[in-house]
Amino acid sequence: MNRLRNELVVYAGRLRVDPWARDLGPAWLLIRDGRFAEIAPGRTRPGEWPDTCASLDLSRAVVLPGLVDSHVHLTESGDGAGEDVSAARTASERVELGVRNARTALRAGITTVADCGGPPGAVFEVRARAAALPDCARTLVAAAPITTVRGHSWRLGGEAPDAASVRELVTRFALAGADFIKVMASGGGTPGAPPWEPSFPEELLRGAVETAASLGRPLKVHCLSAGSMRTAVAAGVTLIEHGKFRTAAEDGGGFDAAVAYLLAKAGTVICPTLSVGHHVLAAPPEASGDAAALWRRRHPYDLEDFRHLVESGVRMVSGTDAGWRFTPFDALPGELRMMAGAGMTNREALAAATTDAAAALGMGDRIGRIAPGYQADFIAADADPVDDLTALDRLHAVARDGQVIR
Numbered sequence: 001m002n003r004l005r006n007e008l009v010v011y012a013g014r015l016r017v018d019p020w021a022r023d024l025g026p027a028w029l030l031i032r033d034g035r036f037a038e039i040a041p042g043r044t045r046p047g048e049w050p051d052t053c054a055s056l057d058l059s060r061a062v063v064l065p066g067l068v069d070s071h072v073h074l075t076e077s078g079d080g081a082g083e084d085v086s087a088a089r090t091a092s093e094r095v096e097l098g099v100r101n102a103r104t105a106l107r108a109g110i111t112t113v114a115d116c117g118g119p120p121g122a123v124f125e126v127r128a129r130a131a132a133l134p135d136c137a138r139t140l141v142a143a144a145p146i147t148t149v150r151g152h153s154w155r156l157g158g159e160a161p162d163a164a165s166v167r168e169l170v171t172r173f174a175l176a177g178a179d180f181i182k183v184m185a186s187g188g189g190t191p192g193a194p195p196w197e198p199s200f201p202e203e204l205l206r207g208a209v210e211t212a213a214s215l216g217r218p219l220k221v222h223c224l225s226a227g228s229m230r231t232a233v234a235a236g237v238t239l240i241e242h243g244k245f246r247t248a249a250e251d252g253g254g255f256d257a258a259v260a261y262l263l264a265k266a267g268t269v270i271c272p273t274l275s276v277g278h279h280v281l282a283a284p285p286e287a288s289g290d291a292a293a294l295w296r297r298r299h300p301y302d303l304e305d306f307r308h309l310v311e312s313g314v315r316m317v318s319g320t321d322a323g324w325r326f327t328p329f330d331a332l333p334g335e336l337r338m339m340a341g342a343g344m345t346n347r348e349a350l351a352a353a354t355t356d357a358a359a360a361l362g363m364g365d366r367i368g369r370i371a372p373g374y375q376a377d378f379i380a381a382d383a384d385p386v387d388d389l390t391a392l393d394r395l396h397a398v399a400r401d402g403q404v405i406r
Contacts, residue, residue, distance in 0.1 A: 006032060007032050008030075008053060008402050009029070009050075009054070009057060010057070011029075011059055012027050012028075012058050012061065012063035013058060013060055013063075014026065014062045014063070014384065014401075015039075015041075015062075015064075016065075016200075016370075017039070017369055018351075018371040019348075019350040020347065020355075021385065026042060026293060027040060027041045027045050027063075028046065029370070029378075030046075030374040034373075034376055034401035034402045034403075035372060035373060035374060035375055036371060036372050036373065038372060040070030056169045056404060058396060058397060060358060060382070061381060061396045062070070062383060062384045062391070063380045063383075064350075064378065064379060064380075064381070065368055065370050065376030065377060066109065066110070066111025066354075066378055067108045067110045067111060067318075068112045068318065068321055068332050068335075068358060068367065069105060069113045069114065069320055069331055070092050070360065070361065071220075071273055072114065072115055072323055072329065073112070073116060073117060073118055073258040073322065073323035074098035074101045074113065074323060074329075075089075075096040075097055075115075075122050075323070076324055078101075078322055078323045078324070078325070078326060078328050078329065080283060080288065080291075081326060083153075083189075083190060087155050091125075092280045092358075094118070094126075095122050096116075097129060098118070098139075099327045101114075102130040102136035102329075103133070104188035104328070104329040105137040106398060107319060107327045107331065107398065107405065109379040109381075109392060109398050110330070110379035111331075111368055111378075111400045112139075112140065113137045113329075114136060114139065114142070114220075114365075115141045115142060116155055116220060116222075116241060117143075117144060117145035117153055117301065118143075118156060119144065119157060120144050120157060123141040123175060124141060127139040134400065134401070134403035135406045138367075138401075140179035140180065141179055142143030142173070142178050142180050142181055142182035142220065142289055143158070143176065144169075144172040144173070144181045145158050145183065145222065146160050146169050146170065146181070147159060147183075147193075147199065147301065148152075148161070148184070149161050149280075149384075150192060151187065151199050152186070152190045152193040153191075156196055157182075162204075162249065163203065166200070166207050166208050167207050167208070167211045169322075169353055170208050170219075171215065171216070173337050174212065174215040176405050180212075180218040180220055181208065181220070182221075182223045183205065183218050183222065184200075184349070185198060185215065185222055185223050185228040186198050186199055186223050187199065188222065189222060189267070190326070194248070195224035195246040196224070201231070202234050203235075204280075207219050209235055210212070210233075210235045210236075210279060210301055218360070219237065219238075219239060220239045220271075221240055221241065222242060223240045224236035224244045224246070225245065225246050225247070225254070229257075229259050229262075229263065230259050230262065231314075233250075233259075233263060233282070236293075237268065238266070238268055238269060239360055240270045240271070241273065241319070242356045243275050243309065244305065244378060245259075245301075245305050251297070252297060252304075253402065255301075255304075255308055257308070257312070257336070259354050260314060263309070263374070264312045264314045264356050265300070267315065269315045269356075269360050270315070272302075272309075272322040273320060274303065274323045275331045277298055277299030277302055277327055278299065278338065278350060279328065280365060281295055288326065293379070301329070303341075304342075306342045310342070310343035315356070316337065316339065316348075316356070317327070318332060318349070319335070320332055320335045332353060332392075333389065333390075333392035336392065337389050337390070340389055346385065346386050346387070346389050349389065350385050354368045354369065355369055357398040373378075375400075376401055377400050378391075378399050379395055380396040380398075381394060381397060382394045
């Protein structure tokens with residue numbers, strides 16, 4: 001990793017400024033104070049640029065924007081440990097775990113992660129630590145997810161029994177510095193909170209939407225059933241996490257074309273987290289236990305439902321749910337390949353992890369593309385991921401805010 005410098009010159013053999021760029025020629029990048037200052041196409045370095053600053057030769061690489069994982073849980077281990085094990089960790093253990101996970105993410109080319117729910121004190125501390133460590137991904141946090149009494153992930157501290165409590169928690173977390181707000185609109189993996197059961201009625205969700213908007217915070221809503229998504233859209237939710245169609249029968253027959261139409265019509269963005277099932281099935285049988293049988297039924301239907309949603313025109317951003325169950329913090333390249341294999345083009349999948357993800361997080365003017373004024377987040381691969389997404393597994397360099405990991 002290079003020393004902290006105010007200026008850095010990078011030569012890119014091929015530059016992809018965003019997934020939609022068509023002309024991938026050589027270019028020079030001038031980075032100043034952690035941001036892209038100038039971009040000069042061509043093989044000749046601009047003569048007026050400073051010749052005393054550090055330089056990085058990536059002439060054999062394709063340079064493109066750093067990736068965004070829109071759904072992680074930094075204070076979770078991703079090794080299959082249950083909620084009881086997680087709850088037993090001390091605050092300092094959670095912070096150290098979170099920093100390690102942010103470091104793993106950056107090494108995989110993921111320059112920004114969005115933590116979608118953890119103990120507020122721990123995730124705020126992880127964000128502060130990661131910001132000061134150039135080998136960690138930029139971290140955005142939601143504090144605790146807002147949930148019903150004994151609802152999904154209630155142990156993280158976000159229980160809300162009524163509408164006033166929902167609004168109060170949104171306000172408290174936003175004023176404490178949360179980058180966005182997370183609400184559980186259905187159950188999930190917490191015992192006693194089935195994923196097919198909606199959690200909050202429309203009026204309570206609407207209160208969360210309105211309060212978050214008044215405080216300038218994006219709102220992400222966890223939905224694992226058709227009913228919870230229908231309620232969320234009616235309440236004005238624009239960002240849905242998971243977007244599954246779970247039913248009590250767990251037979252995979254829950255897809256609802258009418259809900260898909262509502263999502264597309266409303267312009268709702270879904271973060272599908274396909275990695276969860278994939279990594280449960282990839283885990284050793286002695287570790288995954290009964291969960292493997294459940295996910296053998298679920299995962300193929302999740303991929304099929306994702307395809308139906310894409311065909312319906314529903315917008316997608318990338319997220320892995322890293323930390324939950326067996327999902328590791330370097331899973332995003334594999335997530336993009338699953339998205340591409342289940343209905344998206346490579347270009348669309350890459351946009352889901354760059355420009356589209358940045359826009360959904362309210363950071364479309366700061367990250368997600370290579371342009372003057374943007375944070376100097378970039379990765380260098382041995383091929384263009386638009387042609388071959390496996391290139392994301394073969395990185396020559398990663399940089400967050402112009403700080404380069406070779």
